[in-house]
Amino acid sequence: NAGVTQTPKFQVLKTGQSMTLQCAQDMNHNSMYWYRQDPGMGLRLIYYSASEGTTDKGEVPNGYNVSRLNKREFSLRLESAAPSQTSVYFCASSEGVPGQVEAFFGQGTRLTVV
Amino acid sequence: GQQVMQIPQYQHVQEGEDFTTYCNSSTTLSNIQWYKQRPGGHPVFLIQLVKSGEVKKQKRLTFQFGEAKKNSSLHITATQTTDVGTYFCAGRSSGTYKYIFGTGTRLKVLA
Numbered sequence: 001n002a003g004v005t006q007t008p009k010f011q012v013l014k015t016g017q018s019m020t021l022q023c024a025q026d027m028n029h030n031s032m033y034w035y036r037q038d039p040g041m042g043l044r045l046i047y048y049s050a051s052e053g054t055t056d057k058g059e060v061p062n063g064y065n066v067s068r069l070n071k072r073e074f075s076l077r078l079e080s081a082a083p084s085q086t087s088v089y090f091c092a093s094s095e096g097v098p099g100q101v102e103a104f105f106g107q108g109t110r111l112t113v114v
Numbered sequence: 115g116q117q118v119m120q121i122p123q124y125q126h127v128q129e130g131e132d133f134t135t136y137c138n139s140s141t142t143l144s145n146i147q148w149y150k151q152r153p154g155g156h157p158v159f160l161i162q163l164v165k166s167g168e169v170k171k172q173k174r175l176t177f178q179f180g181e182a183k184k185n186s187s188l189h190i191t192a193t194q195t196t197d198v199g200t201y202f203c204a205g206r207s208s209g210t211y212k213y214i215f216g217t218g219t220r221l222k223v224l225a
Binding site for chain 2: 035040042045058092102106
């Protein structure tokens with residue numbers, strides 16, 4: 001049972017490059033999220049999707065775009081990477097109304113922008 | 115906007131000592147969740163509290179939700195080295211779909 005799978009696990013980008021972080025869940029969850037984690041800042045919500053076909057901004061959406069491709073997949077795109085986007089990115093999913101039930105996290109993507 | 119703060123940010127304890135982390139929200143929460151993240155790992159769900167004044171226990175861990183549903187605490191009795199990690203609370207404001215994580219408390223247990 002895979003749960004939430006993120007790819008890649010590690011990535012180094014040069015400033016200005018673009019990339020897409022992939023996330024897929026096999027638990028048939030409606031809600032999916034992208035968080036970034038920086039030292040001393042906890043987890044900050046970038047974007048979330050309460051159901052297939054809907055997305056909404058979280059606390060720190062600037063510099064990111066998302067696509068809820070289908071119920072399973074929720075991708076995060078950096079169009080022009082900046083050093084300030086160096087972080088650990090976590091994708092998560094939950095069943096039903098966001099925050100009312102347990103969220104399951106992927107293993108994370110460690111991104112460095114140089 | 116909604117803010118969720120945790121104190122302390124860091125805590126070092128001797129093995130066997132107790133530990134408490136506090137979570138405070140700027141808005142009333144419909145529920146609160148607690149997660150644990152081991153070093154280098156990802157957050158893992160521990161528990162959810164929904165009712166005002168609710169107290170739940172999991173072995174040595176005691177979780178409490180405040181009467182006003184704006185704060186919560188996690189208490190660990192007689193810490194062990196396996197308790198090492200960062201503990202996060204996460205709350206959802208009533209009437210919204212967003213839920214926000216607290217800043218986390220990093221616990222180190224010295225053997």
